[in-house]
Amino acid sequence: MSNSAMSVVILAAGKGTRMYSDLPKVLHTLAGKPMVQHVIDAANDLGACAVHLVYGHGGDLLRQTLHEDNLNWVLQAEQLGTGHAMQQAAPFFNDDEDILMLYGDVPLISVETLQRLRAAKPQGGIGLLTVKLDDPTGYGRITRENGQVTGIVEHKDASEAQRQIQEINTGILIAGGADLKRWLAKLTNNNAQGEYYITDIIAMAHQEGHQIVAVHPQRLSEVEGVNNRLQLARLERVYQAEQAEKLLLAGVMLRDPARFRSARYAAARARCRDRY
Incomplete structure (x- = not known):
């Protein structure tokens, strides 16, 4: 269990083309409140020292709508993947703090689940939120050896055998600031999408001998994203x-x-x- 201070990164740069709206996707409301505000509230309830909001499309409107004292605005001018988004925020990470990665279009993540994830993070390792799906098509698969998490393989890069794996990555994780900065600096875009995957840091951590602990949410709806x-x-x-x-x-x-x-x-x- 980690006793470190914690900051949160919220990825919110996507345009949300399938929403068919000029409004940034994360500003669409759920129960009268922008989706991303639900996530910011969860981060604040966790006691985050800082909340780094990675934005791109509709930045001016985001700034006009969201009024939080501890928000650090991080521009991702080009959307080159989740790893690239985290690289934009990395200069703001403190080495001795934990960094929790969340998403502005995953509004129902609960504080209770995130507290369990934080508590499960091993010293020097990664806490990873995963779920099992009957149909995991399209999602990154969790690879294991002798029960231990060894990596994440994105669907388009997965072999037929790996595509049979039902445990998938939700995208939510927590890691130490110094470790995360080191791993982010090593990311490449040598994959089917030509993007920088944050998921590649799981294999890096495993190769360095660090433990990756998987935690499951209480409800599947907590990790469901909104695309339309x-x-x-x-x-x-x-x-x-x-x-x-x-x-x-x-x-x-x-x-x-x-x-x-x-x-x-x-x-x-x-x-x-x-x-x-």
């Missing part, structure tokens, strides 16, 4: 159902549990009703 409006609508329904369940179990009356703005809004309405 249908996925956003589905995640909003999941969020509403989860919040409704919490409120109902706490004794709050909801006329329609399937539709309300947020848990805070519903709780406030409940407190107002209790006054009369």
Whole structure:
């Protein structure tokens, strides 16, 4: 378990072409709040010393919308992969802190899951969030030897045997600042996509003898990303159902549990009703 200070990097540079909107993808709202704000809130709840927001498309609008004192704005002018995005933020990493990597379009990641991931990170190693899917098509596969994580192979680079692996990478990980900077400096784009994959650092860590510990989220919805409006609508329904369940179990009356703005809004309405 790591007792180091921690900073968070949120990748939010994607344009979101499949949203068919001029609005940056991460500013589309879920339960009345931009997706990326949900992620920023989670980072703040974890006690992050700093939040590095890697942006590209729609930077001016992002700055106008998000008002956080501890946000460090990091420009990724060209989108050349997740590893490239992290390379832009690397100059801001302290050697003696942990760096948690999150995504602005994965809005339902829970603080509880991230706390478990942070606690599981071994000294000098990597904590990695993974899930098992019945159909893992398109996702990076987790490779193991004798039960130990040894690497991640992206779908387009995977062999037929590797494509049978059901455990996949969610993209969320935590590593030490000094180690992460060293690994990021070694990344190449020698792959089918011609991009710099952050996933390549897993094999680097393994080759150096560092342990990689995999942790699973409590719910699959926590690691589901949004690429189109249908996925956003589905995640909003999941969020509403989860919040409704919490409120109902706490004794709050909801006329329609399937539709309300947020848990805070519903709780406030409940407190107002209790006054009369």
